[in-house]
Amino acid sequence: QSSDFLFKFLVIGNAGTGKSCLLHQFIEKKFKDDSNHTIGVEFGSKIINVGGKYVKLQIWDTAGQERFRSVTRSYYRGAAGALLVYDITSRETYNALTNWLTDARMLASQNIVIILCGNKKDLDADREVTFLEASRFAQENELMFLETSALTGENVEEAFVQCARKILNKIESGELDPERMGSGIQYGDAALRQLRSPRRAQAQSAQECGC
Amino acid sequence: EYEEKTGRAQRPLSPKQNVRKNLDFEPLSTTALILEDRPANLPAKPAEEAQKHRQQYEEMVVQAKKRELKEAQKRKKQLEERCKLEDSIGNAVLTWNNEILPNWETMCCSRKVRELWWQGIPPSVRGKVWSLAIGNELNITHELYDICLARAKEKWRSLSTGGPEVECEDAGFSAADREASLELIKLDISRTFPSLCIFQQGGPYHDTLHSILGAYTCYRPDVGYVQGMSFIAAVLILNLDTADAFIAFSNLLNKPCQMAFFRVDHGLMLTYFAAFEVFFEENLPKLFAHFKKNNLTPDIYLIDWIFTLYSKSLPLDLACRVWDVFCRDGEEFLFRTALGILKLFEDILTKMDFIHIAQFLTKLPEDLPSEEFFASIAAIQMQSRNKKWAQILAALQKDNREMEKGSPSLKR
Numbered sequence: 237q238s239s240d241f242l243f244k245f246l247v248i249g250n251a252g253t254g255k256s257c258l259l260h261q262f263i264e265k266k267f268k269d270d271s272n273h274t275i276g277v278e279f280g281s282k283i284i285n286v287g288g289k290y291v292k293l294q295i296w297d298t299a300g301q302e303r304f305r306s307v308t309r310s311y312y313r314g315a316a317g318a319l320l321v322y323d324i325t326s327r328e329t330y331n332a333l334t335n336w337l338t339d340a341r342m343l344a345s346q347n348i349v350i351i352l353c354g355n356k357k358d359l360d361a362d363r364e365v366t367f368l369e370a371s372r373f374a375q376e377n378e379l380m381f382l383e384t385s386a387l388t389g390e391n392v393e394e395a396f397v398q399c400a401r402k403i404l405n406k407i408e409s410g411e412l413d414p415e416r417m418g419s420g421i422q423y424g425d426a427a428l429r430q431l432r433s434p435r436r437a438q439a440q441s442a443q444e445c446g447c
Numbered sequence: 448e449y450e451e452k453t454g455r456a457q458r459p460l461s462p463k464q465n466v467r468k469n470l471d472f473e474p475l476s477t478t479a480l481i482l483e484d485r486p487a488n489l490p491a492k493p494a495e496e497a498q499k500h501r502q503q504y505e506e507m508v509v510q511a512k513k514r515e516l517k518e519a520q521k522r523k524k525q526l527e528e529r530c531k532l533e534d535s536i537g538n539a540v541l542t543w544n545n546e547i548l549p550n551w552e553t554m555c556c557s558r559k560v561r562e563l564w565w566q567g568i569p570p571s572v573r574g575k576v577w578s579l580a581i582g583n584e585l586n587i588t589h590e591l592y593d594i595c596l597a598r599a600k601e602k603w604r605s606l607s608t609g610g611p612e613v614e615c616e617d618a619g620f621s622a623a624d625r626e627a628s629l630e631l632i633k634l635d636i637s638r639t640f641p642s643l644c645i646f647q648q649g650g651p652y653h654d655t656l657h658s659i660l661g662a663y664t665c666y667r668p669d670v671g672y673v674q675g676m677s678f679i680a681a682v683l684i685l686n687l688d689t690a691d692a693f694i695a696f697s698n699l700l701n702k703p704c705q706m707a708f709f710r711v712d713h714g715l716m717l718t719y720f721a722a723f724e725v726f727f728e729e730n731l732p733k734l735f736a737h738f739k740k741n742n743l744t745p746d747i748y749l750i751d752w753i754f755t756l757y758s759k760s761l762p763l764d765l766a767c768r769v770w771d772v773f774c775r776d777g778e779e780f781l782f783r784t785a786l787g788i789l790k791l792f793e794d795i796l797t798k799m800d801f802i803h804i805a806q807f808l809t810k811l812p813e814d815l816p817s818e819e820f821f822a823s824i825a826a827i828q829m830q831s832r833n834k835k836w837a838q839i840l841a842a843l844q845k846d847n848r849e850m851e852k853g854s855p856s857l858k859r
Contacts, residue, residue, distance in 0.1 A: 251674070252634045270641035272759055273634075275675045276750030279805045294802050301631060301674045306713040307750060 239283050239292040239424030241414065243403055244314055245396070246344065248336050249321030250329040251300030254355040257386035258321065259297045262396055267387050274299045277311055284393075286401050292424055293396060302332075305339070312343035316412075316420030317350070317399040322370075324354045324383065325362040330370065337377060345420050347412055350379050351399040357385040480507055536569050543572040551579050564775050565821075567768045574686035580774035581695050589690040592662055599661030602629060628672040632660045639677040640763075646681055655684050659693050666697060673709045675754030676700070682758045682770065704778035708753055718847055719753075720745040722840040723782045729831045730786050734793050741801040745785075748808035753781055760811050765820060779829055779836035787824030791815075 247255045251273065259280045260268040280295040296315070298308040318340050322329040333352070340348055352374045354365065367383060374381035380398055384391040406412040407421065414421040482504045485492060492500070542563065547554050554560050568576050606629060636656050637647045645652045659680045664671050679699065683692040700709055707715040723745050728735040738744075751760055756773065758766040773780045788811065789796065796804055829836050 251631055271638065272641065273638045273674055273677075275754045275759065276809075277747060278809045279802060281802045281806070299674060303671075303673050303711050306711055307716070307746065310746065 237283050237290065238426035239290040240427040241289065241404070241407075242292045242294060242422040242424050243316040243400060244420040245293050245295045245399070246312060246315045246318040246340070247295060247297045247321060248308070248318055248340060249300060249353075250302075250323070250326075250332050250336075253300065253321045253323040253326070253329050254386045255300060255319075255321050256297055258319065258353065258355060258384060258392055258395070259295055261386045261389050261392045262295075265389065267389070276304070276307065282396075284397055284400060286397060286404055289404060290424065290426065291400050291404065293400065309339060309343055312340060314418045314420045315340075315344035315348055316403050318344065318348055319353050319395055319399065320350050320379065321353045321355050322365070323356050324365050324370075325356055325359050327364040330365045333373065337379075345418050347406065348420070349399055349402045349406070351395050352379040352381045353391075353395050354381070354383040355386060357383040357390060358387045480504070480511060535566075539563060539566070540569045540571055543569065543576065548572065548575060548579075555579070561775065565772060565825075568771045570686075570767075573767065573771070574683075574691070577683075577686060577770065577774050578691055578695050581698050583694055583698055585694075585698055585701060587666075587694045587697055591666075592690045592693045595662035595665040595693075596658050598665040599658070602665070603661065606630075628664060629661070631674070632657065632664070632672050632677070635672075635674060635677045636660070639681050646677075652681070652684055655689050655692075656680055658689065659684065659696060662693055663697060663700075667700075670700070670706075670709055673711065673754075675751075675759075676709065678755040678758045682756070682763075682766065686767075702778065704753070704781070708750075714847065715844075716746070716750075718840065718843050719782075720749060721843050722836065723749065723785065725831050725839050726782065726786060726827075726829060726836070727789070730827050731789055731793060734789060734797055737797050738804070741804065743801055743804050747805055749782075749785060751809060752785055756781065757784060760809075762813060762815060765815060765817055768817070768821070782836070783827050783829055784824055786827045787820065790827060791820055791823040 247259055249255055256271050256274050256278065257268055259278075260266065260271070263280045263282050274297060276299055278297045280297060281293060282295075283290055283292045285291075296311050298304075298311055320333060320336055320340065322333055324330075337350070340350060352370065354367070354370050370383075371381050373379075380402065382391045382395050382398070384395055386392060403412065403421070407414055412419060412421065414423060482501065491497075547560055547563075564576075636653060639646050639656065641647065644650055646656050647653060656677060660672055660677060663676070663680075676696075680692065680696050683695050683699075686692075687695060699705060704719065706712075707719065724735070727738075727745070756766070757769045760766075761769065769780070769784050773784075776783075788808075792807070796807065799807065831839060834842075
């Protein structure tokens with residue numbers, strides 16, 4: 237299947253918050269209950285339809301342990317979107333959000349679109365972080381926000397799609413330029429076919445400016 | 448089917464009986480092939496047609512019989528191969544136990560032993576051989592293990608009773624980090640070989656794995672627990688008693704390559720990747736160029752492989768065979784194995800784009816053919832312009848040091 241755009245996405249957040257399970261649920265529509273912990277990085281990709289446009293997501297699912305930060309940081313470059321994940325039953329994972337956010341804004345593209353995901357929504361009885369509190373944090377930091385459940389699948393697809401939609405909106409409004417280097421956005425194979433010759437020269441000059 | 452339902456006319460020489468008499472055994476699949484006559488209420492077939500049908504039927508039976516025979520021969524061959532394999536394992540066990548292990552120091556480096564080693568160490572002596580090959584430079588005793596374990600248990604107790612949160616904040620970031628790593632051990636144990644169901648809560652080796660990782664964080668608080676360790680400890684537990692597994696674990700992690708990775712010394716890790724790329728380009732120039740073109744850097748796949756010594760990404764029996772030779776040849780074998788994997792899949796990898804390569808290498812196929820896999824590793828040359836792995840690595844390290852000295856601003 238061909239696509240109009242290709243977005244690089246990150247999944248970041250503390251260890252054990254369910255990053256890999258969110259990715260697995262998004263791609264396979266199943267909960268993975270015997271998953272390993274991620275060492276380094278794992279990958280997923282999926283083409284989604286957002287408002288009539290086909291967007292291929294290239295998803296980098298990173299290791300969560302603090303110690304791996306220096307390694308995982310090198311994966312941030314040129315990401316267009318990110319799911320920043322915490323576990324609603326663990327305040328510790330919530331408290332770490334600021335660090336993750338700083339890294340993402342600094343190392344990925346400046347215009348990176350981030351959606352905050354309060355995962356394990358199904359474990360409401362063990363909740364340590366309220367929806368209101370996280371929602372405020374999201375507003376203060378200009379993040380989108382959803383509570384998700386990789387177990388039931390609730391809001392999982394929505395998280396990826398909403399993030400992609402916002403990026404598309406920014407492209408349409410001109411706020412994001414897919415032709416700028418390091419935007420984390422590429423034209424997909426379908427778009428490239430339509431796009432030959434006239435705009436090519438323009439793209440070339442835009443790239444040069446980007447340097 | 449219709450053709451089989453024929454032949455009632457020739458009652459005297461019932462083809463069914465005729466054919467069956469000639470068979471020395473009953474082919475299984477031909478029990479469905481029964482030549483039957485036309486129902487009695489229909490006129491009989493002309494003799495010519497019946498003859499033709501009989502002939503076709505006989506041909507079918509012959510074909511089926513051939514197939515059956517072939518299958519039977521294949522099964523027999525497989526059985527023979529298995530017996531041969533079991534025999535050779537049995538012989539290897541004898542050789543390891545009676546000849547090699549008693550004379551370890553003198554024999555371990557002989558050509559004969561090295562060759563036998565490459566074939567894979569029999570599971571019953573594997574732990575012993577690993578222990579001897581890894582050695583115990585750190586002079587860890589069983590008593591030291593008990594002491595470290597006791598300390599770890601104390602920590603867990605103080606952690607579970609709640610208490611010293613304020614104290615921790617005073618002690619600063621590293622204490623909090625260390626505490627977090629104790630929590631993380633618990634989390635990761637259940638996520639280590641989950642499909643084996645032996646390290647999970649309630650499983651037979653859950654506490655053993657917990658103990659070894661906990662004891663290690665007390666033995667080496669400067670390293671602590673780093674993800675990936677639980678896989679290494681688990682593989683050792685499967686082959687050694689607890690205290691011996693701890694000794695092997697600590698000494699294994701103390702090796703230069705493992706120290707570089709588990710301390711997450713990013714600069715040094717990059718040096719290892721650079722050395723790897725030298726041999727990558729030398730051995731697989733086409734694939735190397737393809738990876739470069741697609742921005743597929745070695746950190747993307749090597750980190751998982753090196754941190755877990757392939758135990759997470761390869762089937763466990765293959766991983767153990769990689770460990771066998773890793774114990775014999777040291778760190779360079781880890782990188783040789785990586786090149787062996789790339790070589791084995793070179794053709795399909797050359798046709799893939801970034802995301803497919805990345806997905807493929809971070810999730811290798813589960814049915815890797817072991818003999819092809821090791822043949823592919825064997826075909827990798829660990830010499831680049833007459834320089835060996837250690838020389839290349841040392842040269843790159845030296846370059847790095849000089850660069851850092853030259854421009855301190857580059858130092859991170």
